[in-house]
Amino acid sequence: MNKTPLYGVRIKSCEGVYSPAEDSFLLAEALDVGSGVSVLDMGCGSGFLGLVAAKTAGRVLSVDVNQSALECTEQNACLNGSTNLEVRRSDLFSNIAGSFDFILFNPPYLPTEEGEPRDAVSLAWDGGQSGRDVIDRFLADVSEHINLGGRIYMLGSSLSDYEKTISVLESYGFQISLVARRKLDFEELVVMLAVYDF
Ligand SMILES: C[S@@+](CC[C@H](N)C(=O)[O-])C[C@H]1O[C@@H](n2cnc3c(N)ncnc32)[C@H](O)[C@@H]1O
Numbered sequence: 001m002n003k004t005p006l007y008g009v010r011i012k013s014c015e016g017v018y019s020p021a022e023d024s025f026l027l028a029e030a031l032d033v034g035s036g037v038s039v040l041d042m043g044c045g046s047g048f049l050g051l052v053a054a055k056t057a058g059r060v061l062s063v064d065v066n067q068s069a070l071e072c073t074e075q076n077a078c079l080n081g082s083t084n085l086e087v088r089r090s091d092l093f094s095n096i097a098g099s100f101d102f103i104l105f106n107p108p109y110l111p112t113e114e115g116e117p118r119d120a121v122s123l124a125w126d127g128g129q130s131g132r133d134v135i136d137r138f139l140a141d142v143s144e145h146i147n148l149g150g151r152i153y154m155l156g157s158s159l160s161d162y163e164k165t166i167s168v169l170e171s172y173g174f175q176i177s178l179v180a181r182r183k184l185d186f187e188e189l190v191v192m193l194a195v196y197d198f
Pocket of ligand 1: 018019020021023024042043044045046047048049063064065066069090091092106107108123124125134
């Protein structure tokens, strides 16, 4: 059980749920969430990013397709006394109506071989053959759920062509900047900030 404070929040690890790792920390470091704003934490896992955001946000909706992640997020919200965070099961935007000031997403981004075994934990990293299966589905709907002037913070990897993510977001009218990057042994991680500013 890991209850060490990380970026000001306490996180209990849960079986079958992605625990905050290098990619989560890179995104948390880059986050700048204004006070009173609405936040969608897509693919919340342990709840880590949503809980960091909840320190200043007005309200946070944390969603995941993995039921264990929702239970874990609820437990961690309790542990941190966060009362402005709600959890909901959703396959990407399938169970979400309306739009948000901020959307956070550390997606599954690793390329995988067809036929590799899948379970609840592999949902956290399995991006299909290109690594982009979930990313491309997310991008197809995200502009319908972001407020004018809103911001998306999204983790990208060189293993799944984060430059393609930038091009797609630019084609929808987002202004993109890279607000963090880290070279690891086999990949480069970046945090993309996309501002929806027509
Ligand atoms: C890399 S983990 C990130 C977890 C957490 N946000 C963090 O940064 O520590 C990706 C998360 O996305 C979730 N996920 C995968 N596919 C999803 C989908 N189609 N809809 C919603 N969540 C999904 C996984 O269950 C997992 O919790």
